[in-house]
Amino acid sequence: SNSFCTLLIFAVRVGDMQSQGPSVGRFTYVYVPCDDAVAPNEITFDGSSDDELRDRLRRFFAKGTYTDGAKAELRTALLAKVDEDKRANVDPRMLEGLVGDEGQFEIVPIVLPSRANGFTAISLYIDDKGRFKDLPLNSRASKIAQRDIRGDGFLLSNHDDPALDTWERVDTTIATFERLLANPPSTTLNTADQGQMAAAAAARDSDTVVVSAEAAAEALQLRANGNEAVAAGDFTQAAGMYGAASEKLRGRTDLLENSKECEAARVACLLNLSFCGLKLQHWQMAAGAAAQALVFAPDSQKGWFRLATAQVNMGDYDEAERAIARCAEHGVPAEDVAALRAALADGQRRLQQQQRKQFAKMFA
Template sequence: MSGAAPLMAEGQAALAQLKAHGGGGGVDESERDVVAVIVPADVSEPVREVTVHQAKGKALGCFVDFCKDHFSRQVLSGNQLDTYRKQVQEQAKNQEVSEEMIKNLAARTMVDMVVLHPNRPDTGFVSVNMYVDDKGIAKELPMNPRASAIVAACGQSTQVLGDAFIGKQFDDEDGFYRLDFFAKDLDTSLPWMKFAGAYNQRNAGQQHQPSAAQLKQLAQKMSAKPPPTAAEKAAKHKEHVTSRNAIVLKEKGNRLFAAGKVPEALEAYGESLKLAGVTDISASADLAGFAESPIVHALLSNRSACLHKQGKYEEALENAQACARVRPKWPKAYGREAEALTSLGRFEEARGALTKALDLIKPEDPARAEFQTRLDKLPTSQD
């Protein structure tokens, strides 16, 4: 393993960038987009590049936050929570762990990091890291064969569960700078991966090498996309800014609604919906594409509440039903629907909506009592 580490030059370039912008080589404070890679657990999905937006002054936490947002889409439930409880208790050994603490830990999204290319003086202070969901076992996430093969090629023996993200950074303790990492960088013939494999095995005292079959399989499965063009990066940035503005408008609507300014709140929610890409909520509109949006379902629910307060019950119902199509497993959507149906005198339909909501709420959830009370107080068609 003679000669300079393959990523040494990138580390020197990153340090030069920091010194040029900050004068002292400290943490990168700029606002920019950084390219990383996601390796899906589902092998039918291609390995692809993702754009991580680094807000001003947020270089240290932006990538982990990006991963958390992805991993938080799947939460622990039922038997999975029991599995996680056992894991925590085993790790705690003889220390007492309260049920409240376990629930708090279960509710938090945390990220595990696997170091592929180590960050050391003799490697240019450049590291390549893989980020995975730390609750992979409890969530019963599937084994990720491609990510596991990448780890093996880098001289590690970790079995990866669920989707995995890979990013690159320069960090010499004084300076920190995120570097672009592209799908093409996962080619097993590249010097950095060979260096990482030899380095990690030597320092861990491991004797085994990843098999030729593993490396061949990895090379075959890596369907790398070309690096994004400047236009594509600009489009991604615009998309991010638009999404951020949509969230700002949603929060503005919440403040206006709380202040009793219902028409103004309704307008803010409507503008936010447009920025989020929703232009049609009619019964024939396909809203399935917004299922993973963090705000569209809430905006539709909030619009329904505003319209109901204005006595526009049909429009309130339309927004509530659209909300249910976006998030069919969200009880509140059916609560809004029942509210509008009740005001329209359509009590049996309201009863059906509340029953749907109750079917989705766990017995121990405090919200269940509220929905049950509403159902019990609902007039019959004969009343």
């Protein structure tokens, strides 16, 4: 039933992609004790399977116990995760099994796998029922995870490349722990936030798309054709070619032999598409393409300048003000920044005048 699935998802949480058959060899992970007086230390796993690792963790987390009152609170918390109209259908035996299993662990995503980090994910394994067992606060784990963590925890890493369909445990060291403690990730995945989960899934889907050599060659030719159209002053045709080229390069260009050329071409096509948007006064197109280019080239002067220009012309003055500040930070010529600021001030002044006229009519 749906209730059964909901409870299982809550009990297991965000886990490892076991369906891919995780590869497990000798690797290290880090024990993070809740007692600040005890130093974290590396543990070497030399077992034969991921199931063996999980069994070890379950035995560790089964040490704590909780009172009857805490069990009742946990039972209520589990039921609260089920839609109200379906709670009556929850199997009591399954619910009691979840409550009584004191060895479950929760996997807290700390670093999500991405191209930027070589598809290395880092997770914190903690007692699933630490709060109900009244375990002490783990200040170091809490800082890394940016949420309250109760009891001891373990930091583990895995290499997870969706395009290559690989999943394997890799080393987590004390140096990894110290880096995360000194600079906790700016954002961690909140599994209860549907919007954040959807964005993560979309990014994940993009990472599964492998750009073929044929598609890359077609994209490079489209870019060249777009350049010819710009030279001829046909910005509409050029925009179509740049847009098609950037779409063909959407995905895993890092697996191609000419990956550097293709990655640079995608940024160039997006910047050129933004340029065409400005020429055609299609401000939304110009802003969107520039913003996409900045995802891949965050220091691009052209990207920030074209984004700011489009936003000023769209009347998106708050965003334009931020983009203009980034123009100055990234070395856009001072005279161009000054021109943008003047255009911004003029737009804001005209907006205020319009608003005053509207208010005057309302109260006339």
